[in-house]
Amino acid sequence: MGKQQIVHIVVIEYPPKLSVSTIVNHLKGVSSRMYGKAGYKKLNGTALGRPSYFSSSVGGAPLNVLKEYVANQRTPK
Numbered sequence: 001m002g003k004q005q006i007v008h009i010v011v012i013e014y015p016p017k018l019s020v021s022t023i024v025n026h027l028k029g030v031s032s033r034m035y036g037k038a039g040y041k042k043l044n045g046t047a048l049g050r051p052s053y054f055s056s057s058v059g060g061a062p063l064n065v066l067k068e069y070v071a072n073q074r075t076p077k
Contacts, residue, residue: 011058011066020055028053 014023058066 009070011063024053024055 010027012023
């Protein structure tokens with residue numbers, strides 16, 4: 001089995017005039033600066049994380065349903 005991966009799940013509500021890529025770029029920029037100030041080292045000398053992301057729409061599912069779904073996920077062994 002390969003390296004263990006860390007997955008961050010963020011649930012946000014945003015106005016439709018904003019693009020997903022714009023929101024992700026802002027989130028990654030802020031978190032990168034925060035991790036850098038906390039002393040985390042860059043992965044390959046140039047970045048703290050990967051340039052990729054995944055987004056998905058939940059079609060208006062209630063927040064409590066999403067929280068329950070995430071809470072019930074199993075941790076890989």
